[in-house]
Amino acid sequence: MIRDYGILNDQLEPDDAFLYGLPYPGVFVCDEDGVVVAKFFHDTYKKRDSPETLIDAALGRIELAEDAPRAVCEDPEVHITAAVHGGQGTIRQGIIRRLVVRFELAPGLHLYGRPVPEGMIPTTVSVRGPEGLVFGEAQYPATEPLRLPGLEVELPVWSESFDVVIPFYPDARVASETRPLDRDSLELEVEVRYQACDDEACLLPKTEKLRLTASLEVVDVPNLALHVGHGQREGSYDAMPHMRRMILRSLRRSPAGFLRFVAKNVMLEMAAWRRRRAQRRDA
Amino acid sequence: MTIERDQHGFDAPAPLGHPGRLGLDPGRSIGPAVGERLPDFRLPDARGREIDFHADRGASKAVVVFYRSAVW
Secondary structure, eight states: OTTTTTOBOTTSOTTSGGGTTOBOOEEEEEOTTSBEEEEEEOSSTTOEEOHHHHHHHHHTSOOOOTTSOEEEEOOSSEEEEEEEESGGGOBOTTEEEEEEEEEEEOTTOEEEOSSOOTTOOBOEEEEEOOTTEEEOOOBOOOOEEEEOTTOSSEEEEEESEEEEEEEEEEOHHHHOSSSOOSOSEEEEEEEEEEOEEOSSOBOOOEEEEEEEEEEBOOOEEOSSTTTTTSSSEEOSSOOHHHHHHHHHHHHHHOHHHHHHHHHHHHHHHHHHHHHHHHHHHHO | OOOEEOTTSOEESSOTTOGGGOOOOTTOOOSSOTTSBOOOOEEEOTTSOEEEHHHHTTTOOEEEEEOSSOOO
16 A cells, blocks of 8 residues: 555665565545645654644644634734644644634735735734744735725735744754653744735734743653653553564564664664764864 | 764654664655545554445545654
8 A cells, every 4th residue: 555655665675674664654635536635744754744734734724722822912903813733732842733823804904915015014924932943934825816996906915814824843952752851831932013904094014922832742652662761751551572573574574684684773873873982072 | 772863853762874764855755646536545444344445435535644653
C-alpha cells in the first residue's frame, strides 16, 4: 500500500534493519469522491500537523475549540480573537499548532488586503514568542473585490468575518524531547494593524496587541531504552518484546544485512563521539 | 546513546546521519497530488476486519495518516 501511494522512504536501504519499509510520514485529506483536497508532508518526520488542522482541511473552515487559549479585543467595530488552535492549546516539540486571528467586523465595514490603495493601511498580523518557537508565514485568506462609486479600481477587502493563520512549532531550544522541560508555558504576543472603512469613510488606523499563554507539554515516547529517562511521557507498556521480534525478523531475513546495519550504527556513533570531542576542544 | 541536534533544530536519541533521522528533501513532492484520486487499498482494521478504503468510507470524506509514532 505504501508503494501504491508512492511514499516509500527511498533514503532507507533494505539493510537498514527494521527501518526499511517505512513511508515518509504525512497525511492526505480527501473529499467524498476520494479526491485529495489537502496533503501534509514535511522536511522532517518531527514536524507533524495537529488533528484539528486535518479536520479543518476536510471541513474547509476553522472550528475554534471553546477551550483554546485566547485573547480578545472587544472593539464594537472590529472584534478580534487570537487563539492557539489545536491540541487544546498545548505546545509540543515539532507538533505544528496554528495561531488563528479571527476578525469579526460590524456590518458595512471592510479591511484592506494587498495591494492596498495609496494612503490606506493594509491589515497585518505578526507574532513574537520566545527563542525556539518557530513561526511560519502569516496566511491571509483571499480578498473580495470591492468597487466604490467614482473609483476606477477594485479594492481588495475582507468583510464580515475572516481568519489569518500563522503556523508554529517549538524546536529543541524550548522543548527538547531528550531532556525535561524547563518551563511549563510560553507567552505569545500578537500584533494586529488595520484600518476599517465603510463605503464612504474610514476609521482611524489601529494597532492592537494581544497576549496569549499556551502550556508546554512533554511528548509521548515509546517505552524503549533509548527514550526513557528523558523527562517525557513514557508509554505504560513494555515495548522490548516487539523490538526483539523486529530485530529477530531482520536477522532471519538477512544476517549479513543486519550486521552491516549494526556496523553502520557503530560508525555513526564514532563520528558523533569525534564531533563531541572536537566541540569540547573548541570550548 | 548519543543525543544530537539536527539542522531543523530537533534533538533525538540517535547520532546525526542515522537512517532513522533522515527527512524529506524540501520541496520534493511525493504521493498523489491535490486533485488526484487516492489509490484504493484493503487492510485489516484494529479488530482484524478487512477494510476496503473507497467502498467502506461510503460517501464520506476521509483522512489517511502515515505516521512514525503517534504523539499528538
